[in-house]
Amino acid sequence: MNLSKYNIERCYIAKRSNTRPGLRLTIGVPAFFVAHDTGNPGADAENHYRYFNTLTGRSASAHTFIDDKQILEIIPTGTGPDPGEKAWHVLYNVTTDNERFGYNANDAAIGVELCYGGGIDFEAAYKRFVWYLAFCCTKWNKAPRLFIPSHKQLDPARKIDCDNALKIGGRTLKDLIVDVVAEIAVSVVPSPAPAPKPAESDFATLPVAVATELIDKYVRPAWSAARAAKQQPEADHFHRLAVNLRSAGGVDNQLRPLVAAVKLHKSNVQEIVFRWLSPAWYAARDAGDPDQAKHYNAIANHLRAAAGMPIE
Ligand SMILES: [Zn+2]
Numbered sequence: 001m002n003l004s005k006y007n008i009e010r011c012y013i014a015k016r017s018n019t020r021p022g023l024r025l026t027i028g029v030p031a032f033f034v035a036h037d038t039g040n041p042g043a044d045a046e047n048h049y050r051y052f053n054t055l056t057g058r059s060a061s062a063h064t065f066i067d068d069k070q071i072l073e074i075i076p077t078g079t080g081p082d083p084g085e086k087a088w089h090v091l092y093n094v095t096t097d098n099e100r101f102g103y104n105a106n107d108a109a110i111g112v113e114l115c116y117g118g119g120i121d122f123e124a125a126y127k128r129f130v131w132y133l134a135f136c137c138t139k140w141n142k143a144p145r146l147f148i149p150s151h152k153q154l155d156p157a158r159k160i161d162c163d164n165a166l167k168i169g170g171r172t173l174k175d176l177i178v179d180v181v182a183e184i185a186v187s188v189v190p191s192p193a194p195a196p197k198p199a200e201s202d203f204a205t206l207p208v209a210v211a212t213e214l215i216d217k218y219v220r221p222a223w224s225a226a227r228a229a230k231q232q233p234e235a236d237h238f239h240r241l242a243v244n245l246r247s248a249g250g251v252d253n254q255l256r257p258l259v260a261a262v263k264l265h266k267s268n269v270q271e272i273v274f275r276w277l278s279p280a281w282y283a284a285r286d287a288g289d290p291d292q293a294k295h296y297n298a299i300a301n302h303l304r305a306a307a308g309m310p311i312e
Contacts, residue, residue: 036062037165038113042120062113094155123169150163297312
């Protein structure tokens with residue numbers, strides 16, 4: 001799919017227990033995506049940001065509001081650099097979600113809200129809604145048919161969203177899922193002029209899978225731990241390290257292709273090898289797992305090549 005077709009904008013509401021408790025999603029990343037509509041015809045994404053940023057007196061929120069102009073995350077989801085947090089977009093005591101997914105949607109899912117009605121152009125908002133759900137399914141490797149319930153499916157006695165808003169554009173939930181599947185299947189035409197590498201280029205592009213493995217396994221947990229310990233300089237360091245790894249893989253934080261991969265700093269390679277790969281290599285060797293040890297060695301060599309260092 002085309003991961004850079006639209007921009008995901010992020011403007012987070014303040015942390016407050018009734019809207020944005022600031023708690024990480026139960027399993028760190030979203031387990032499924034609940035398709036809502038706002039039930040508030042004519043109100044756009046900005047309106048909902050302002051509403052939830054000052055809401056008192058009741059518990060309610062959702063992560064992402066999509067209108068005909070923008071896709072706005074008001075609570076972190078993990079599509080960008082900020083790890084996903086919980087939001088209050090379903091009722092805890094209605095347990096369809098627990099039965100179907102093993103988790104309550106408040107704890108483990110992203111709530112995605114379609115804005116509609118009034119001056120909002122349905123088709124433009126719907127296209128963005130489809131694309132965003134496709135982006136999430138791609139990023140977290142989820143099949144749309146299984147992992148995009150509507151709020152109505154989770155709470156049929158009380159709720160009619162997002163089917164109600166879809167009806168305005170003559171769509172059903174089934175149509176939505178079909179369109180999400182089609183969006184994922186769109187192949188991206190490679191740009192006509194692939195970035196010419198300078199002839200003197202002395203480094204290799206880091207495979208994105210290697211960058212992702214390192215970030216998921218080591219860098220992000222270290223970043224989270226530093227944040228939890230209120231060690232902001234450490235946290236910033238790990239954030240930069242993740243950015244550098246992605247740039248070395250030729251992608252930005254949303255995995256969109258950069259014009260060219262950026263050479264990795266030698267100090268980054270040394271740190272990753274010293275801090276994580278070398279201990280992992282020894283542990284694998286001591287556990288009698290030579291394949292795993294080879295794997296860590298291969299990763300270290302990808303890093304060295306990405307920094308223009310000799311491989312070992
Ligand atoms: Zn809803």
